[in-house]
Amino acid sequence: MDFELTDEQRMIVDTVRKFVTAELEPREDEVERRDEVPPELAAEIRRKALDAGLYAANMPEELGGGGLDATSMTLVERELGRASYALQMLVARPSNILQVCQGQQRDRYLMPAIRGERHDCLAMTEPGAGSDVRSMITRADRDGDEYVLNGTKHFISHADAADFVILFAATGTEQTSRGPKNRITAFLVDLDTPGLEVRRGSACVSHRGYHQCELVFTDCRVPTGQRLGDEGRGFELMTEWLGASRLSVAATSVGRARRVLEMTTRWAAERTQFGQSIGRFQGVSFQLADMATELDAAEMLTLRAAAKLDRGLMTDQDAAMAKLYASEALGRITDRAVQIFGGMGLMAELPIERFWRDARVERIWDGTSEIQRHIISRSLLRPLGS
Template sequence: MQFDLTDEQRLIVGTVRDFVEKELYPHEDEVERLDEVPADLQKQITEKALAAGLYAPNMPAEIGGGGLDAVGVALAERELGRASYALHSLVARPSNILLACEGRQRDDYLLPTVRGERIDCLAMTEPGSGSDVRSMTTRAVREGDDYVITGGKHFISHADVADYVILFAATGVQQTSHGKKALITGFLVDLDSPGVTVRRGPACVSNRGYHTCELFFENVRVPAWKRLGDEGQGFELMNTWLGSTRLSVAATCVGRGRRVLDLALDWAAQREQFGQPIGRFQGVGFPLADLATELDAAELLTLRAAWKCDQGTMSDSDVAMAKLFASEALGRITDQAVQVFGGLGLMAETRIERYWRDARLERIWDGTSEIQRHIISRALLRPRGA
């Protein structure tokens, strides 16, 4: 196997890292303090990302995107992951589920989003329907040339800055071996449509400045041409999207892990106790060695899954392993970094406590660690008839 990056891949890494360090790092403290990215700063970063050719890197070049393959996207995500989530999310990677757009949907939603003129968000999760998405209760009923949508969603990322939502709703019921499950359909819904309410969700300790929202739909009429894909095929569309986002989570965890481990190593080399750097004590040095090993393993799992995606051989289990291991490795890295810094690790001025708080979310969103283990174990046992 070839582990060296190509010249093009090295250029991607260098370009994105330079952008992150020059355009994102300087604003992290302000965003953390405000729990908000000021509107003028949002505009500034988006415009610079567009000018640098970093916007929509996951979208095909023929529609105006960056045209990166899965490995290229993972490398870019790794570098973006070093920065505050609220800031690096402004270097938008539109949901690849939009590639299912057809006809007028392309002109009204897909292409403007790739150009940075529109912002999408995605709504699946409900208060009573998290990992079990087919138990969702938000419904879309066909009435002539429209669908009428009623229900609510929560934990919807950046809906407060989006202007439309890729919404999944139940359009029927299917009898399965596990009982009745919803037949799900995707829709493109403008957030300024009559009957739509967007409300900021509860405050979260992770990723300050990047908000989740609650969406409410009260008899919202959506023209049938805004249905995304065939009726009842939304679950298949979701599965297409989940693989790519879980791979992105793994890559960003690796990037953040690199940044935090570097800070911990610098401190372990500079901080002296009993006449020597604390990193020379096995109680500090050995855990750091273990974490560096874990971080390399997380990166290899992530890039392997991305490479297999490009070859058309990636399985759900490949992505689940990458997301599971990288997110849990980041949790251990940030926790150990707090320990290395001691009391200062819990003080806001060192930023370590921020990375520690932010890391906790990675084991939950886009599929919890338990869901990833379920996917992996099911793949292991299914060939054996279990």
Template sequence: MDFGLTDEQRSIVEVTRAFVERELYPHEEEVERTGVLRPELAAQIRQKALAAGLYAANMPEEVGGAGLDTVTWVLYEKELGKANYALHYCGVPRPSNILLAGTEAQREKYLYPCVNGEKIDCLAMTEPGAGSDMRGMRTKATREGGEGGGWRIKGSKHFISHADEADFVILVAVTGIDDAGRSQMSTFLVDLDAPGVALHDGYRNVSHRGYTNSIIDFDDVYVGPDALLGEEGKGFELAGEWLGSTRLQVAATCLGRAERALDLSIQHAATREQFGQPIGRFQGVGFKLADMATELRAAELMTLHAAWKYDQGTATDADIAMAKLKATEMLALVADEAIQIHGGMGLMDELPLERIWRDARIERIWDGTSEIQRHIVSRSLLRPLGA
């Protein structure tokens, strides 16, 4: 693994960083204060992201994306992650790579418009009774008209990110039971304006102000046979493939926020004086900075190593789980220590630290809790021994 960045990688980092500082940072105060990302502001940022070549950068070149390798994509995500989540995730969309599993007709209808900024997707897996246990979901899709027919969908999903801005939903639903009595799931592409689809406001969240979640009800919704994404009964595998890359995305954005918090802490420790000297000279502060920097570096190396292995085709679920686990828990530590170093001002909204601290909490929950990541890692260690 080469630890040096190529000229192209350095350029992408610089362009992304400049965009974040110029186009996203100035709007953070508004979004944090109001809790809303105005649709017209989101549209304005999307147009600028398109012009800057940052839109759909996670997609391969053959479908109109930037074709970034995974390591470069992680570096890009790290820079975006420094900003308010709603601004960078909704303002600089990265369509779900699960759409790459579609037929050419599905790509024409859904993927290419997402890449071109004409449509927005959302993913619906989580239910009130099924979070980490995907096979516990109850939303069902029943085939109509025999083999080759369409489907009737009934059920409800919640915690569906930015569904209120989306044009269609990538839906995972139960379509059968296997020989072991486990639910078989399939994935569908469903337009949100289809008859029987009802979108409701979700829950108020302490983390990521301006980034919405919704509840989606499916009341006897009919979709044609062309709505099936991938193979029938293979939705679990398809979702698992998608979750791998998004867990790296979570890790990368955590790195960005931690770096921003550390930079602010270093600056404060070097300039804030107490008892006649900068507070960074006191071991109680200086050692905090050392621990924050060490944990950040360790998480960054683990994330980049997992990304590198992903590019080589050798990454395991455990590699990605360890990266997400380390980066999310590192961010919690760094955010907390950053506030401690700043004292009372750290909790004031004049600085982004209280926001970073609040936002850090959700990272250990979504896209697989820390407990799920530990389960994945421990299972990978014990299974070869038959345990």
């Protein structure tokens, strides 16, 4: 498989890298200190991203998006991953599932999201339903031309900065080979809809400024015209449109790990002990070698999955392997970086301790490492009838 970048892809990487270096990295300390992105700063970054042609790069060109293929989009995610999550998410990639919008939904949700006028968040997880999404208990009950929503979602990323939510709720049950399961349906719900309350969640050790929230629905009514796709098809929509999100986690993990390795290598070359740079000691140099090897392996798995997605050949196993290995490699790489930096690696004066903290969540969201291993092993065993 040829991993050589095209001239266009090299230009994309260069453009995004320069944007991250000039516009995002200098603001990281402020966001970390305040645990928020000031509204005026968010507006400025979004405007500059729109002007640079970086906004909605994942959306089709005919809709006003960047029209990038999966490999190019993975390269964008990799470069954005070098920056603080709260800042890089302002260079928005609206949820791909919005392409399912029909009729007035396109004018009200899809097109404004592509233009940067409205912002979405995605609500699946509940206190009792994480990886097992079909056990969710948030309900949408049909009442004439409306659905009545009741239930609670949590760990909903950046809901406090969104205008509407892509909600998944149960609309009845169906029999499966493993017993009754909820039928899931997707909805588009404006966050100012009566009966919907948005609450800031508990403070999180990872990604300060990028908040997780609770959404509480209490007899919240939405018209049937805000149903996304057919009733009972929400689980299939998740599988069809959201599976590639694991590639995003893998790509951003690779980008962040690359930045950590660069900083750690520079530190090892410049920091002296016993009359020489610490990088000359085998205990440090071998750790750098392992970091570089793991990083390249994670990048190859991620780019391979993206290339297969472009050809319509990517499997759940491909995405799971990329997400699993890249997120866990990031954890190991940031941990080694702290060790090489020594005491300074734990000080807020340097960003290493932030990279270390931020890395932890990557093994949990968008499917835990255990879920990824389940997907991979199931793919291996299923052809053998096990």
